[in-house]
Amino acid sequence: MLQPFGPPRDAQRYAHFVRVAVLPLSHKMCMALVAPVAGVTxxxxxxxxxxxxxxxxxxxxKISGDTLVNFDLGVDGDDGLELLQEYAKKFDVDISGISESYFSPEGVPLLWPFHFIRLLLGHRPIGLVPLPVSQLVKSAEAGKWVNM
Structure with missing residues (x-):
């Protein structure tokens, strides 16, 4: 008969069965509460x-660690800034260390037909740094912005 985990000694007893925890906790809470007791990642x-x-x-x-938030997912302009602010709040990440430009300014460029045709042909905007999902993951694990 299976019983739920009780005190920490039960977690230690069964730690060799469980090595990875995917929990709806922030990474800091997971590391503080679960990892020391059960030895999980x-x-x-x-x-x-x-x-x-x-x-x-x-x-x-359709989203993986290699997916680019700003190019593959189409997040740009004010939506990009909103995404980073919500990300920082939800995952408790200090984003004050961001020095790159990941998103274009809001609005329509003066030469919009030229830019639109370039986007249709697969060209990426000039001057923007790709923002992969893996960078968001590493930053959340570190608790601060990690440049790649």
């Missing part, structure tokens, strides 16, 4: 993919 990637899926309305199965 707290994964952030599924939670961040879920967050991005909800923000962009793109299915989680």
């Amino acid at each position: 707290c994964l952030m990637e599924p939670e961040i993919i879920k967050f991005l899926s909800e923000f962009t309305a793109i299915k989680p199965g």
Whole structure:
């Protein structure tokens, strides 16, 4: 008969069966509460993919660590800034260390037909740094912005 985990000694007894925890906790809470007791690794990637899926309305199965938030998911302008602010709040990440430009300014460029044709041909905006999901994961695990 299986019984739920009780005191920490039960978690230690069964720790060799469980090595990874995907929990709806912040990474800091997972590391503080679960990892020391059970010796598990707290994964952030599924939670961040879920967050991005909800923000962009793109299915989680289409988002991976290599997906670029600003180019592949189409997040740009004020939406990009809003995404980073919500991300920082939800995952408790200090984003004051961001020095790159990941999103274009809001509005329509003066030569919009030229820019539109370039986007249709697969060209990326000049001067923007790619923002992969893996960078969001590493930053959430570190608790501060990590440049890649």
